[in-house]
Amino acid sequence: MLYHLNEFKNVAMMPTKMWSDAVGMFASAMPTEADSYSKILSASSQIIGRSAMTFDQPQFGLSQTVRHNEVLKVVEKKIMVKPFCTLRYFQRQREEGVVNFKDPKVLICAPLSGHFATLLRDTVKAMLPHHEVYITDWHNARDVPLKEGKFNFQTYIDYLLDFIRHLGKDLHIIAVCQPAVPVLSTVSLLAEYNEPCQPRTMTLMGGPIDTRVNPGPVNQFAEDHSMLWFKNNLISKVPGSYVGAGREVCPGFLMLQGFMSLNVQRHQEANFNLFKKLIQGDREGAEAHTKFYDEYRAVLDMPADYYLDSIRIAFKEHLLPKGLLTWRGYLIRPEKIKKTALMTVEGELDEISCSGQTYAAHELCSKLPDTMRSHYLQLGTGHYGIFNGRRWREEIQPLISLFIREHDRYH
Template sequence: MFYQLYELNHAMMAPWRAAADAMRLAYANPLNPISHTYMGRAAAAGLEVFERTTRRYGKPEFGLPETLIDDSPVAVQERIVWREPFCNLIHFERALPKNRSADPKVLIVAPMSGHYATLLRGTVEALLPQSDVYITDWIDARTVPLTEGTFDLDDYIDYVINMLHFLGPDTHVVAVCQPAVPVLAAVALMESNDDPLSPSSMTLMGGPIDTRINPTAVNKLAKEKPLSWFRDNVVMPVPFPQVGFLRPVYPGFLQLSGFMSMNLDRHVTATKDFFEHLVKNDGDAAEKHRDFYDEYMAVMDLTAEFYLQTVDVVFMQHALPKGEMMHRGQKVDTTAIRKVALLTVEGENDDISGVGQTMAAQTICTNIPENMRLHYMQPDVGHYGVFNGSRFRREIAPRITAFHREHARSARPVRRVIKGGKSA
């Protein structure tokens, strides 16, 4: 019922949003003398703030038509190369010169935690000049009909394995935040099964591998409530007339409320500053605010089964670091990982995945050789700065691309077995 009330409220506000937008255009029109006065600018600013705080934000675009390779612009085209009901795989196809050697093939697994994959636009942009980039584009659960079945954490792991099979040998997988656990589980299962298409390396960034370490507010909430509380209070059926009508989901608007409540004072201040920038005609600052919140406010629904299983397995049971995680009857054994290089990245001020939670992967993957593992902690960045922003571009992205080149399977020395069981 709560989801239906939310939808009804949104529909009721539609005429007011339209009227506010029309009045804003009138007050901001340079042909209107009032637009050149403080009162006119303040009225236009207030109307824009109202319209933006009451709208539903649609899925943003990546908007990466080109990249720089060897200081020259190269066209980039987005292509969906693999499809399943709950995910598309997007390839950022670069128009490379024919004589250029192949770059590392990189699968970026975007978080399925409320925001769209476009939240990693900066990640993709930073890796494109030196990498052949693919990214998971998770589908909003409210747009998937019930006839397509369910989607849980086990399905997520299957999707990752299937995508690695599709991309073929010598692929590097990068997991940002939430997918660190399913990606590590997928790699462990592939190694346990001696899968020849296991990735050359995996990079885990700001992920909740072991949330017992430096627990954050998000981790503590999951421990304070029983699983039944989450099932009863945050899971709701998709309302009519959405395509996914009656599918049980964790709604995006509830997730957004949780995100914002964690730093409510910051968002209130940002909105106040936005109003003042508009009144002062500070277009650059106002546009930065629009760009950030167009992305931040665009959220998607998660399937209830995926959300509840993740809360249970990752945040309540801590099954992966305890060696107790199961996938379709098979134990997820991280000690089976031997051929996949491991890079873990954390942010010093991360308030979502505490310092040490991602590094825990280094501890539980005991059989990866020392020369195939690396941990990096970026000073002075929070969760968002682990995968976006100037420090990511300057400090983290170059380390990732260097790690990929160093640990490409094609670049590893071949161990030749000789008599006596020794190798050379």
């Protein structure tokens, strides 16, 4: 029912979008002497029109990068395509073709938590000059046919094992936010059986390894509601108009509402600032705002089983830090990790994965020597700032690249 109501809302808002477009056209045709009024009218129409918009999956759009002052072409390649995810490679090329720079090979594990992997565009962009970059590009569950079966926490690890084994040895892996738990679990399994493709480094960024540490609003919300409540209130079936009709999902529009509710005032202020920029004619500032929020509001549906597993494992039962997490009957034991160096990154103001929750991975990986550990707390930064924006580009990314090169075979 939730999904159908949202679809009805989107259709019902179409006249509003058409009206706002018409008002914008009228404002642009107003005489010069009414310029101040036309700017207010035009800005108002844009704000109202944007509230009625829906946003499709964006593209990465990374066509080039610069390595040691040399401009390189970037071509996206699909390395592996599975029902729920595509392993994507950003191949760097010169004019004469592909070149092997022997730069460290990095797999970025994007979160499956409501946004598309393109939310990490800035993450990928900053890594490209220094690394061979791959990313997990999760599919919108509403577009996956029922015949492909269910997708849960166990399946997630299946996918990661396949990706890592395909990419082979000398790999470095980065988990941004939510995938910190399955990534640590996967590397633990590879270590348990001493597989040759164990990553050389594992960087966990703002992930819920142990949510009992310094609990925040997300943790409190999970504690205050039962698993039955989550299933009854946040799970819906995909309507018949989509390829995945009948599949149970946690709709992306609900996840978006949850994200925005954590910082209502900040989003309201941002919207008001957009209004002021439009009136002032600050096109560059307005474009920066709309670019970010177009990306932020583009959301995907999560498979219901995986969403519920994530809540139960990380926020309700705390299975990983308690030493009780299993994959297909096998116990996950991070203390078995001895060959993969560990780096954790946290934001001081992170309200989603509060400081200390990711650092907890160091205690779990108890057999690693100090020479294979690193932790960085970015002061004055919230959740999205640790993988996006100026502080990510100028302060965090250089440290991660340095850590990777220190533990890479070629350097």
